[in-house]
Amino acid sequence: MTHPILEARNLTKIYGQNVIFKDITLEVKEGETIVIIGPSGTGKSTLLRCINLLTPNDGGQVFLDGKEITARGYDQDEVRQHIGMVFQNFLLFNHLTAFDNVMIGLTKVRKMAKDRAREKAMEELNRVGLADRADHYPGQLSGGQQQRVAIARALAMDPRVMLFDEPTSALDPELIGEVLGVMEKLARDRMTMLVVTHEMGFAREVADRIVFMEKGSIVEEGSPDDLFYHPKYERTREFLWKITELYGKKEKGKAAAP
Amino acid sequence: MSDFYAFFIRFLPDLLKGAGITLLLTAQGLIAGFVLGLLATLARTYGSKFWRGLAVGYIEVFRGTPLLVQLFLIYYGLPGLGITLSRELSAFLALGLNSGAYQAEYLRGSILAIGDSQMMAGRSIGLSRWQTIWYVILPQALRLAIPAWSNEPVSLLKSTAVVFLIAVPELMAKAKAIAARTYDPIGSYLAVAVIYLAIVYILDAFLRWLERVSRIPGFETEGKRA
Numbered sequence: 316m317t318h319p320i321l322e323a324r325n326l327t328k329i330y331g332q333n334v335i336f337k338d339i340t341l342e343v344k345e346g347e348t349i350v351i352i353g354p355s356g357t358g359k360s361t362l363l364r365c366i367n368l369l370t371p372n373d374g375g376q377v378f379l380d381g382k383e384i385t386a387r388g389y390d391q392d393e394v395r396q397h398i399g400m401v402f403q404n405f406l407l408f409n410h411l412t413a414f415d416n417v418m419i420g421l422t423k424v425r426k427m428a429k430d431r432a433r434e435k436a437m438e439e440l441n442r443v444g445l446a447d448r449a450d451h452y453p454g455q456l457s458g459g460q461q462q463r464v465a466i467a468r469a470l471a472m473d474p475r476v477m478l479f480d481e482p483t484s485a486l487d488p489e490l491i492g493e494v495l496g497v498m499e500k501l502a503r504d505r506m507t508m509l510v511v512t513h514e515m516g517f518a519r520e521v522a523d524r525i526v527f528m529e530k531g532s533i534v535e536e537g538s539p540d541d542l543f544y545h546p547k548y549e550r551t552r553e554f555l556w557k558i559t560e561l562y563g564k565k566e567k568g569k570a571a572a573p
Numbered sequence: 574m575s576d577f578y579a580f581f582i583r584f585l586p587d588l589l590k591g592a593g594i595t596l597l598l599t600a601q602g603l604i605a606g607f608v609l610g611l612l613a614t615l616a617r618t619y620g621s622k623f624w625r626g627l628a629v630g631y632i633e634v635f636r637g638t639p640l641l642v643q644l645f646l647i648y649y650g651l652p653g654l655g656i657t658l659s660r661e662l663s664a665f666l667a668l669g670l671n672s673g674a675y676q677a678e679y680l681r682g683s684i685l686a687i688g689d690s691q692m693m694a695g696r697s698i699g700l701s702r703w704q705t706i707w708y709v710i711l712p713q714a715l716r717l718a719i720p721a722w723s724n725e726p727v728s729l730l731k732s733t734a735v736v737f738l739i740a741v742p743e744l745m746a747k748a749k750a751i752a753a754r755t756y757d758p759i760g761s762y763l764a765v766a767v768i769y770l771a772i773v774y775i776l777d778a779f780l781r782w783l784e785r786v787s788r789i790p791g792f793e794t795e796g797k798r799a
Contacts, residue, residue, distance in 0.1 A: 369693055396699025406694035409792050410712045420698040423708060454791015472698055 320345050320380060320507045321366065321398075321476045327374035328361055335361045336531035338375070343476060346505035350518040353528035354554065359511040360403070362528075363478045366509070367398050379475060396424050399469030399477040404485050405461040407453040413440060413464045414449040417471045425472065439467040443497050459490030463497055470501075477501065479510040515559055519543060527551045580760045581767070584751050591747030592768050598733045598743060601665050603726055606672025613677040618684050619706060628677070635674035641735050643667045648739045664736040672729050679725065683717035684710060716787050723780040727773050744768060 321343040328335040336358035343349050351359050364370040366377050368384065368391045377385045384394045407416050417439050421432035440446045443463035453461050462482055469477060479498065483491040495517050502508060502521045512518065518525055519539045526536040527550075535542065535551045546552045616628035635643065648663035658666065687710050695705030737746035748765040752758040 364693075367697060369696060392696070392699055392701045395696060400697040402690075402694065402697075404690070406690050406697075408691065408694065408709050408713075410709075410716065410789050419708060420700070423704055424699040452790045452792065454789070468698060 318345065318381070319343060319378070321509065322378040323362075323366060323375065324378070325375035326362065326365055326372055326377065328358065328365055328370065329373045334531055336528070339528075339531075339533060341509075341526065341533070343507055343509050345507055347523045348502040348506075348508045348510065348521055349524050349526060350522035351509070351511045351526045351528055352513070352515075352518060352554070352558075353534075357528050358531045359528055360480050363400070363480050363509070363511060367395060367400050367478060369395075369400075392424075396420065396472045397475045399472060399474035401462070401465050401469055401477065401479045401482045403481040405453070405458070405465045407461055407465055407468070409453050412450050412452055413445060413456065413460075413467075416453070416464055417467045420468065420472050435471060436467075439471045440464070442470065443467045444493075457490060458486045459493045462486065462494045466494075466497055466501075476507040476509060479508065479512065481511050481513065483512065483514055513558060515555070527554065529554070577760055577763065580755075580757065581764045584747075584761070584764060587751065588744065588747050588764060588768055591742060591744035592772065594742060595730065595733050595744040596772065598664060598668060598736065598741070599726065599730045602668030602672045602729050602733070605665065605669030606674075606676050606725070606729070609669060609673030610676025610678075610680055613673060614680040614684060615706065617677070618681060619702070632674045632677050635671050636678070640667060640671050640732055641738065643671055644735060644739060660736075660739050660741045663739060664733075664741050668729065668733060668736070671732070672725060675728075676722065676725055679718050679722040680714060682721065683714040686717055687713045713792075716789065716792065719780070719784045719787065723777075723784070726776050726780065730772060730776065731769065 319342040321341075323339055323341040326339040326341075327337050339362060341349075351362070353359055361370060365372045368377070372385060375385070376383050379394060379397060383389070384391075407413075408419065411419065414436055417436040418432055421427045421435055422429065425432075427435065437446060437449065440449055443466055445460060445463055445467065448456060448460060448464075451460075453464070456464065466477075466482075482498070483494050486494065491514070495514060498508070498510070498517070499521050510517075510522075522539050524536055525539055525542045527534045527542060527546075529550060535546060535548050537547075541547075542551060543555060546555065613628040613631055616624040617632070620628065644663065644667040647658065647667050648660065651658060651663075691709050691713065692702075692705055695709040696702070700708065733743060734745040736743060737749060740746065744765055748761045751764075752761040755761065
């Protein structure tokens with residue numbers, strides 16, 4: 316099972332004079348977890364949005380299951396339900412309970428019968444360990460719980476691929492683990508995932524491949540071992556060293572706190 | 574004081590009849606204005622250039638001119654173009670159009686506050702643009718708008734008083750008639766003031782109730798943070 320589910324070819328995004336990223340070519344195969352790392356402002360988030368067609372691209376193509384979804388006249392609403400997206404700041408529907416957040420896509424997009432949709436929504440909440448929070452509103456949930464509901468909301472559409480845009484960056488340190496735990500479980504279940512994150516532990520342990528992006532281009536990609544221990548480029552080494560150092564410091568700080 | 578009380582009781586049935594028409598005008602204007610305002614604000618926020626222009630034009634014109642001028646243009650002006658409308662219909666049109674322009678602005682503020690991020694979230698699960706507006710943005714924006722929007726029913730209620738000038742027999746018209754008949758302008762206008770006050774009081778209680786039952790736990794703070 317190695318045919319690419321998702322493929323970006325020469326994807327380019329330009330805002331006015333600013334080249335956000337240029338000629339990004341990327342392949343995600345079935346069941347793979349790809350982690351994109353890189354300094355802030357390198358266009359990683361925008362890349363995910365372009366892949367999901369939430370932001371129009373300025374060049375290049377995106378393919379889902381071999382079909383070009385960036386083609387003119389392609390039904391974008393239809394295609395988005397097959398690409399799950401998890402945002403940095405959760406973006407749950409604040410007027411709906413956790414249950415209804417998961418349910419709305421099932422009834423309004425997939426037009427599922429109410430009974431079947433209810434069952435499925437509950438299954439998805441169960442999958443992220445929040446069945447007991449079904450009737451809570453987002454405002455009554457912790458950040459970690461909100462993000463898990465957001466993951467369940469995306470999973471409910473049975474997407475071909477899940478995109479994660481720094482899913483733990485807005486979370487307090489003690490809440491990061493529960494979200495990463497859910498993502499690790501998804502990866503183990505061979506969900507196809509494309510993850511932008513600064514969590515190096517997750518990248519090292521879960522990723523099949525790591526892509527290092529800087530200044531709108533892919534510098535290097537390879538297995539976690541390759542990138543962490545035998546990076547080809549000095550830039551990759553520097554970045555990983557810096558971020559691991561930072562991560563280490565955070566760990567020490569946490570340990571020192573009562 | 575007891576004089577006023579006797580006066581008030583004596584003319585109460587007549588005044589209540591006028592108050593009924595006042596309330597009807599308010600309700601009609603509010604509902605028509607809500608539909609118009611919602612359409613105008615959606616056109617302004619999400620519409621193409623043409624619809625945006627049309628909506629902005631409508632809102633500016635009806636917020637920028639006195640209600641009385643609008644009323645006279647409709648009732649006395651339109652017949653010049655071959656369109657003659659009844660007093661009631663003219664009153665309804667003027668109040669609805671005027672209120673719509675204000676309601677559009679109340680709603681726009683809260684739609685902007687809900688922001689593009691909820692739109693993105695809706696689109697990300699495959700909802701279309703209009704589905705997201707309908708199922709995600711409006712339910713939140715309407716709730717957010719309630720406190721500011723609460724001014725509108727009260728303000729519109731009082732605005733209905735101008736339609737006595739085209740002889741719609743509402744509360745103010747009744748007061749004027751009673752004043753003319755009894756030579757007691759103080760008594761009759763005071764009586765009308767008391768009735769307006771009582772209606773506003775009831776309206777306010779209703780609006781507070783509306784705000785309470787539509788509240789979502791944790792939502793207010795979320796809305797402010799967004």
